[in-house]
Amino acid sequence: MSEELGILIGVTKPDQVTFESRRPVSIGEYVILNYGIDKVLGLVEKSSISSDALGSSIRNYEEAFESKHVAAENRRDKSYKGYIRILGYVAELKKCKAILPALPPEPGTEVYEASVKDLDAIFAPSGQQWVMIGTLLRNTGVGARVDINKVVSRHLAVLAMTGMGKSNLVSLLAKEIARISGTMVIFDYHDDYSTLDMGSNNINLLDGRINPRLLSADKLAEVIEIQENASNQMHVLRLAFTEDVKQRKGEDFWDALIHAASEVGADKLYREAAAKVVDKIDDARRKFHTILDPSMTDPLALLKNYKINIINLVELTERQANIAVSFYLEELLDDRKKATRQNKGAAKSQPRFPAPILVAIEEAHVFIPKDEDTDTKYFASKVAREGRKFGLGLVIVSQRPRGIDANILSQMGSLAVMRMIQQDDQMHISAASEALSRDLIDQLTSLNPGEAIFAGQWVNLPTFVKVDEVKERKIGGDQKAVEQWSQLAALKQQAAKESSESYIPSGYIQD
Amino acid sequence: MLKEVFLGALRNKDVKISKIKDSNFHKILAEASSRWISYESVPEICESAGIDSSWNRRAFQGLQLYVIDAVAVTSTNKILALEWEEDIAGSARSELLESRAMVMEASVAQKAAGKADNICLDGSLVSRLTKSKPEAASEIVKKCTSCIFISKTSESRLQFGPMGSKAGDIYYYGHTSKEAGFSIPVETQFCHAPLFEVYARLRDHTPVIRIEIMSNATEQEVKSTLNKLRYHSVGGYPYCLKLAHNTCKITNEDIDRLASIYGLQNEQGARDALNE
Ligand SMILES: Nc1ncnc2c1ncn2[C@@H]1O[C@H](COP(=O)(O)OP(=O)(O)OP(=O)(O)O)[C@@H](O)[C@H]1O
Ligand SMILES: [Mg+2]
Numbered sequence: 179m180s181e182e183l184g185i186l187i188g189v190t191k192p193d194q195v196t197f198e199s200r201r202p203v204s205i206g207e208y209v210i211l212n213y214g215i216d217k218v219l220g221l222v223e224k225s226s227i228s229s230d231a232l233g234s235s236i237r238n239y240e241e242a243f244e245s246k247h248v249a250a251e252n253r254r255d256k257s258y259k260g261y262i263r264i265l266g267y268v269a270e271l272k273k274c275k276a277i278l279p280a281l282p283p284e285p286g287t288e289v290y291e292a293s294v295k296d297l298d299a300i301f302a303p304s305g306q307q308w309v310m311i312g313t314l315l316r317n318t319g320v321g322a323r324v325d326i327n328k329v330v331s332r333h334l335a336v337l338a339m340t341g342m343g344k345s346n347l348v349s350l351l352a353k354e355i356a357r358i359s360g361t362m363v364i365f366d367y368h369d370d371y372s373t374l375d376m377g378s379n380n381i382n383l384l385d386g387r388i389n390p391r392l393l394s395a396d397k398l399a400e401v402i403e404i405q406e407n408a409s410n411q412m413h414v415l416r417l418a419f420t421e422d423v424k425q426r427k428g429e430d431f432w433d434a435l436i437h438a439a440s441e442v443g444a445d446k447l448y449r450e451a452a453a454k455v456v457d458k459i460d461d462a463r464r465k466f467h468t469i470l471d472p473s474m475t476d477p478l479a480l481l482k483n484y485k486i487n488i489i490n491l492v493e494l495t496e497r498q499a500n501i502a503v504s505f506y507l508e509e510l511l512d513d514r515k516k517a518t519r520q521n522k523g524a525a526k527s528q529p530r531f532p533a534p535i536l537v538a539i540e541e542a543h544v545f546i547p548k549d550e551d552t553d554t555k556y557f558a559s560k561v562a563r564e565g566r567k568f569g570l571g572l573v574i575v576s577q578r579p580r581g582i583d584a585n586i587l588s589q590m591g592s593l594a595v596m597r598m599i600q601q602d603d604q605m606h607i608s609a610a611s612e613a614l615s616r617d618l619i620d621q622l623t624s625l626n627p628g629e630a631i632f633a634g635q636w637v638n639l640p641t642f643v644k645v646d647e648v649k650e651r652k653i654g655g656d657q658k659a660v661e662q663w664s665q666l667a668a669l670k671q672q673a674a675k676e677s678s679e680s681y682i683p684s685g686y687i688q689d
Numbered sequence: 690m691l692k693e694v695f696l697g698a699l700r701n702k703d704v705k706i707s708k709i710k711d712s713n714f715h716k717i718l719a720e721a722s723s724r725w726i727s728y729e730s731v732p733e734i735c736e737s738a739g740i741d742s743s744w745n746r747r748a749f750q751g752l753q754l755y756v757i758d759a760v761a762v763t764s765t766n767k768i769l770a771l772e773w774e775e776d777i778a779g780s781a782r783s784e785l786l787e788s789r790a791m792v793m794e795a796s797v798a799q800k801a802a803g804k805a806d807n808i809c810l811d812g813s814l815v816s817r818l819t820k821s822k823p824e825a826a827s828e829i830v831k832k833c834t835s836c837i838f839i840s841k842t843s844e845s846r847l848q849f850g851p852m853g854s855k856a857g858d859i860y861y862y863g864h865t866s867k868e869a870g871f872s873i874p875v876e877t878q879f880c881h882a883p884l885f886e887v888y889a890r891l892r893d894h895t896p897v898i899r900i901e902i903m904s905n906a907t908e909q910e911v912k913s914t915l916n917k918l919r920y921h922s923v924g925g926y927p928y929c930l931k932l933a934h935n936t937c938k939i940t941n942e943d944i945d946r947l948a949s950i951y952g953l954q955n956e957q958g959a960r961d962a963l964n965e
Binding site for chain 2: 231237240247251253
């Protein structure tokens with residue numbers, strides 16, 4: 179048994195007790211109590227230190243100063259109190275069940291520091307599905323593992339203010355999934371992941387591109403930026419975007435589309451609209467030639483099994499990105515349905531992805547917004563509901579939780595929440611998920627970058643975690659402006675010196 | 690309370706205060722001032738012990754459960770001596786308990802003697818023993834000769850009573866100035882032993898305390914005593930006395946717990962316990 183830490187005092191309750199400690203205790207520390215039928219785990223939720231001499235009766239600074247000295251020499255002066263939340267029997271927690279003894283512990287019950295062995299069994303269980311993410315925040319000797327099976331089957335939301343380590347966590351998950359040869363797709367809206375280096379060739383980087391031929395007329399209108407309310411232009415595009423045009427490949431497709439649109443313009447009623455549509459097509463063709471690619475084969479074919487597929491969306495507009503993401507989600511879900519049916523011996527064609535996939539969407543408040551219907555939102559909600567059956571997991575990442583659709587947020591079985599100070603963000607999360615208690619949410623403001631609360635199905639217990647930093651990630655950190663400016667200035671000065679030196683006639687002696 | 694009382698006080702405060710602060714008041718202040726020796730004490734590292742006692746009782750249908758205890762404790766919380774007494778009796782008058790407590794303090798003082806550089810008792814020897822029988826009092830005095838008695842408040846009119854003072858002497862010393870210092874020691878007799886009375890302020894702007902010293906007290910000796918008291922003092926009051934008070938204090942809760950040990954807590958009785 180580890181060191182005795184303190185003794186229960188005051189009124190005890192089945193789920194909450196107070197103890198007098200021999201040393202100050204930190205919030206988030208785990209403790210063990212022996213009562214009921216076995217060892218019980220508790221979490222220190224509040225901690226206080228008080229001094230007899232430095233009590234609230236002090237009336238002025240002088241008294242405080244004098245009391246400080248007498249307090250320092252009185253070994254019985256300080257009281258260290260810890261407030262424990264009882265979490266349940268250790269043996270049951272290992273099985274992910276929180277069972278509390280029905281009777282409260284007796285005052286006088288001894289409190290012990292939880293041993294690394296006990297904590298490991300709960301927070302870092304063995305088994306291939308448990309991957310290492312970091313350490314417990316207050317017991318850094320204990321590893322923190324998460325159940326990847328639960329992430330894929332029940333989804334995950336990663337929520338925090340900007341710069342608190344969301345992308346770092348997703349990178350870490352990606353790294354661990356690569357290690358176990360899993361398949362993952364990350365939609366990278368800010369080019370956060372392209373520098374992710376995993377040593378071996380586990381990464382498949384690709385640019386987000388859209389094949390206009392595979393779109394519906396409405397979506398094509400969106401990507402070439404025809405206004406939604408321009409009904410004549412929409413009409414022209416619908417007429418022009420014929421099956422015949424859709425069959426053309428490469429540049430031929432654009433030519434044919436322009437041709438068809440001008441033909442619609444033969445009707446006097448639509449002449450003006452047709453001219454505008456032709457302009458828009460022309461514009462889009464030039465402006466977005468890296469994105470809109472009519473010669474592209476099936477985009478799904480570019481994704482690779484057993485790799486981390488990173489789809490770079492940096493160059494896409496918000497609408498284009500939305501269409502790209504929704505397209506992939508729809509196709510991936512279809513493919514996984516096919517694969518599942520095939521396993522049951524019912525599929526007609528071969529699926530591309532025979533094993534489950536985890537999809538991560540950054541900037542989820544943009545793609546899955548609260549009060550707007552987007553394509554991505556539609557398919558994300560399908561995946562959230564049906565993914566479990568078909569092995570398609572969703573990770574949504576956002577620095578603006580209050581902007582995310584509550585319905586989808588509530589389907590996320592697991593949560594990783596880092597520092598968050600906005601009240602309405604906190605409220606939105608607590609309303610959408612019962613995994614995070616009010617008490618835990620109150621702790622969010624005190625977290626530092628890289629520190630997180632993990633809750634929900636991917637952990638045995640809500641846990642404070644210090645997430646490992648993925649050192650290989652180069653972008654994502656704040657740019658250091660002053661440093662870079664002075665570097666640049668130094669370079670410029672050197673260049674100026676060199677160029678002025680060239681004016682100095684040779685043989686001229688500087689003093 | 691009736692709000693009229695406050696209103697009346699507001700209306701009459703000047704008249705009432707002027708009864709105390711009459712012309713005599715300023716004469717006495719001037720006298721107090723002339724007896725005051727300005728002195729900023731220098732903390733002298735030492736071990737001071739405080740002695741205090743406490744008693745409480747609870748009545749149960751004609752029975753009295755009572756407790757008396759006394760302790761000597763240093764300012765670093767080292768207990769030098771302790772005594773206690775608890776019993777259930779047919780009667781336990783408060784005067785009796787009070788005097789028993791004093792006897793106990795004296796006995797604790799005797800045990801603690803020599804174990805600390807400086808032993809302080811709470812209160813005034815004189816005022817605590819005035820009602821005792823002479824033999825009992827001198828018995829106590831004998832045990833406390835090396836102790837000093839310190840009180841935060843006092844009714845003694847030894848010094849300014851002859852001038853027709855209305856308040857206790859401590860009041861006038863408190864009003865002369867706010868600076869650290871002490872009054873010229875005044876010698877009296879108590880139980881045929883010499884006793885010196887000194888008013889002192891350990892630091893500027895702290896309250897005046899009254900000190901009784903049972904041995905000879907020259908100015909130099911008073912200064913040395915003040916230096917020792919100054920070390921480990923809080924707000925101009927020795928911390929050991931505060932600790933002693935807190936250590937021995939018998940609260941109502943304590944006496945209830947004790948009653949529960951005797952199985953008395955369910956009895957109906959007059960609940961006339963005293964302390965908070
Ligand atoms: N686990 C960690 N340990 C230490 N530092 C970290 C950790 N996670 C993140 N950081 C630091 O915080 C910086 C920002 O991290 P990251 O890019 O993951 O934040 P983010 O939440 O994704 O921000 P944004 O909202 O801008 O996307 C990193 O560059 C790194 O310096
Ligand atoms: Mg990020």
